[in-house]
Amino acid sequence: MSEQLDLLAIGAHPDDVELAVGGTLILSGRQGLRVGVVDLTRGELGTRGTPERRDQEASNASTFLGLSMRENLGLPDGDITSDGLNALVRVLRRWCPRIVMTHPADCRHPDHTAAHHLVRNACFYSGLQKLDQSADAAPWRPHHLLHFAEVRHFEPDFVVDVTSVWDQRTEALRCYGSQIHSPTYKEQNEEPETYISNLQFFEWIEARARTYGQLAGCTYGEPFQYSGVLGTSNLGAFLHLEASFRQAK
Numbered sequence: 001m002s003e004q005l006d007l008l009a010i011g012a013h014p015d016d017v018e019l020a021v022g023g024t025l026i027l028s029g030r031q032g033l034r035v036g037v038v039d040l041t042r043g044e045l046g047t048r049g050t051p052e053r054r055d056q057e058a059s060n061a062s063t064f065l066g067l068s069m070r071e072n073l074g075l076p077d078g079d080i081t082s083d084g085l086n087a088l089v090r091v092l093r094r095w096c097p098r099i100v101m102t103h104p105a106d107c108r109h110p111d112h113t114a115a116h117h118l119v120r121n122a123c124f125y126s127g128l129q130k131l132d133q134s135a136d137a138a139p140w141r142p143h144h145l146l147h148f149a150e151v152r153h154f155e156p157d158f159v160v161d162v163t164s165v166w167d168q169r170t171e172a173l174r175c176y177g178s179q180i181h182s183p184t185y186k187e188q189n190e191e192p193e194t195y196i197s198n199l200q201f202f203e204w205i206e207a208r209a210r211t212y213g214q215l216a217g218c219t220y221g222e223p224f225q226y227s228g229v230l231g232t233s234n235l236g237a238f239l240h241l242e243a244s245f246r247q248a249k
């Protein structure tokens with residue numbers, strides 16, 4: 001249990017978690033949480049880059065995120081199905097994360113939607129006593145399941161203020177030169193542009209963070225939906241009663 005993670009972010013492809021929650025991962029690590037990432041596939045169907053290059057990009061980005069672990073499950077890109085359930089259950093039982101975050105249900109990319117369902121199912125089945133009773137796989141069910149935003153409309157339950165780590169978050173994202181806007185990569189590789197490789201998408205990343213930040217009263221924000229209903233026995237602490245989030249700024 002000494003290796004237990006506080007927070008595990010799970011994405012379909014290398015770069016997904018950096019695009020959505022890079023700031024939250026960096027901030028949480030700085031605040032003393034043990035943070036990990038699981039990429040479900042190596043993104044081998046990606047229009048740009050190669051699996052090997054994407055491995056390297058993920059490794060480089062990890063140095064900015066301050067992670068305690070990062071694993072790639074090696075599931076087939078474009079075919080994320082329940083076949084990956086046992087592998088993901090074993091990861092959850094090995095690392096016992098208290099919080100898991102992943103894609104929402106309504107995504108532009110089908111792999112992201114498939115990842116959402118796989119992660120939800122794995123978080124549930126991982127807690128079942130009679131599913132795989134081998135000695136090194138004690139049941140574990142994460143305490144909290146969160147969904148982060150993709151490109152579709154997203155109504156958040158709460159927003160994490162990532163203003164203080166925005167520059168480092170951007171540095172992590174820039175490691176994915178084959179995937180996002182990178183004049184250097186474009187100069188050296190004759191590959192077609194994709195939905196996320198152009199300058200417009202890169203600028204939108206900041207616009208999204210600004211938009212959700214403004215809603216919550218900060219400069220840059222990362223939005224989350226909570227799976228289930230949040231409860232509290234301390235309303236004052238829960239609602240920042242001493243100084244509301246906005247007033248504290």
Ligand SMILES: [Zn+2]
Nearest residue numbers: 012013016109
């Ligand atoms: Zn993706």
